[in-house]
Amino acid sequence: MDTEVLDLPLSRTANERLHAMIPGGAHTYAKGDDQYPENLAPVISHGSGAHVWDVDGNRYIEYGSGLRSVSLGHAHPRVIEAVRRELGRGSNFVRPSILEVEAAERFLATVPTAEMVKFAKNGSDATSAAVRLARAATGRSRVALCSDHPFFSVDDWFIGTTPMSAGIPSTTTELIASFPYGDLAATEEMLTRYPDEIACLILEPATHTEPPPGYLAGLRELADRHGCVLIFDEMITGFRWSEAGAQGLYGVVPDLSTFGKALGNGFAVSALAGRRDLMERGGLRGSGARDRVFLLSTTHGAETHSLAAAMAVQTTYVEEGITARLHALGERLAAGVRDAATAMGVGDHVVVRGRASNLVFATLDENLRPSQQYRTLFLRRLLAGGVLAPSFVVSSALDDEDIDRTVDVVAQACAVYRKALDAADPNPWLAGRAVKPVFRRLA
Template sequence: MRTGELPRSCAANERLHALIPGGGHTYAKGEDQFPEGLAPVITHGRGAHVWDVDGNDYIEYGSGLRAVSLGHAHPRVVEAVRRELERGSNFVRPSVLEIEAAERFLATVPTAEMVKFAKNGSDVTTAAVRLARAHTGHTRVAVCREQPFFSTDDWFIGTTPMDAGIPGQPTISFPYGDLAATEQVLRGGDVACLILEVETQTAPPPGYLTGLRELAHRYGALLIFDEMITGFRWSEAGAQGLYGVQPDLSTFGKALGNGFAVSALAGRREIMELGGLRDPRERVFLLSTTHGAETHSLAAAMAVMDTYAEEGIIARLHELGGRLADGVRAVAAGMGVADHVQVRGRASNLVFATLGPDLRPSPQYRTLFMRQLITGGVLGPSFVVSSALSEEDIDRTVDTVAQACAVYRKALDADDPAAWMGGRAVKPVFRKYA
């Protein structure tokens, strides 16, 4: 029974911090991203639910940072992985699964002509940048300035407040949705690529993506779409499939493996062949990873692609997200906090905003809101759905949000969120000091 205390999770968090820098292997999953004393340590998950070491059952959102779109331990994915594990996972030469997975992926993402698999998003975005530099002869990378994350590698992390240990990088930025301002960036010269997420919380302006591609090519740069989040959420082929604009290179991961470690770099043959063995140009050391093509991860990816195609997963994600968004907006309005508790983004990729009395983002009110959700049995830093959620799960979530909004209203009326926070406020991932 939930009491608002997680003694075993708190003890497990202390062990994590003693052994692992940051207390985990992903900063976005850090204890500091959750209310004090309410950072559950998970034992297992099934479908849209997870359980912590204290024995609590939660409805989970944002599963695996958007990686588990079919739900935990999806039977079809697990069976595909089990079958390959019994046949060996890594060999001294490529396996036939590499052919099959590549064919399946390129059939799913028809804007690409070649693909190379890896294990994480940072590796493939950095490989895309390396290809762009080699192909164009330029050195500077232009990243979309409003978007939070592209890679753990120096070319991107050097642009964040967590830049200790990183030498100066030739990385610049451009604003989303503003072609004129982007052209000014490109006029500065030596830009190898523009890299961006096609869509975050709002749809691109009409003609923007086509215009961005034309601008990049006019100034001798490549256009790279980071489809880590949008891939297998906007459509099976990502946002490029939804909007019909072909990038030069694109990167996929997260939902591609439903929690198994697999990512993909895809793009035009002319560019991708720079990392191959049958091209006369100077070679690019593209991606060469011992575990990049483990058979069980590629089998997971193929099972995911088959499930999406056969079961209409994209439509279900949007249906579930739409039901959740409507419910949350209704109860927030009913409690008089619709201006302060907001649901944003595409239905398949919802986030929540928690605003203070000044209608600006508030870590204090986010802490209050998350505390109420977690003690009510809802876990997640977002409202990103998986297809494993049931309508009952959504309705229970909305009921929990209603209770959280009632507390939110009290805090606003008292102008004192601290009384309901239970400790320090949640913190941003990117900050100079811990």
């Protein structure tokens, strides 16, 4: 695809049809066409492995597949075989399937720091269930969330803290406190400011940076001392950091944790896991004198084909060393991108960050400030070169040829980036409006 003639007429038409019937034009805001350069938001026809094709017939090397959920690549044979087998046996019954037992046993063997697990369909339900359990267990109402992490749930308790808080009562957000990642002193100050009020601390155990030495253990100690529940949101770190999640890698056990994304390789399945005494509050075998917690009760939460997909994913990760492969691919990509950016004189402006299995990139202007304009320029050149990359999060389906091709396209993009920096104006290279932040108050 030539950088000057990339045209997506069928995708543009499909985007108009999407917006006419679906609010936002997508079922996840992060997939919206406002996240891509104007008229360059491809609508996908199909995918295989690490590649996708748009409705215009263009093929792309894809990163961040399924918002990090498709970590084995599209239509992975082992996963598809397991799903097909269950589809022919029925997917949902009036009583639990034996697959629910097998899936729970497999999950708890993979994440041995948890004692019980309950499956659902999306991460928001799992995190909100964890918060509800924490409130019930502690008798407290205030939730403390990590202010440095971008997303926890679509539910009011989190979305009310974002710029998109329309429709959420202030009485809900008044019960939310926050703490910065990596700062134990600030977290203790927050806990002291609300004595005996904080039900839980919820955070991603790691993101674009590794936790400072002793940080997670320090949070564990603070939660115990102040009587609150420690919740790890492992939607991203689960499997990508290790098969047992960040808690398995760093050796710090939360009270509750939530998993999703990579768990189903694109099939809808999430999990709430944790201590038996907490989880049983949503069960039938607890003390008869204690109020019951309405935990997760989802009609489709235990669809057999999704649980089969999750079991196949876990087996594949363990038997094929997928986590190590993700890190190796990410290290090769990060090194190549950094070398290409440096060679083109933009090494301080196109910056690769994060763990090798979960790479993102920053686009900085001439003053080294984050820039949506320069991100737009960069994305345009990647798309024109056949690379669909809202991030550089790898899947195990990538190969060395894909990585080398990506680095070549990045080098071409960086050459244009240098021209824009020299002109101190990226706008001539945008061909339309800049990409926009997901969380913003006005459309």
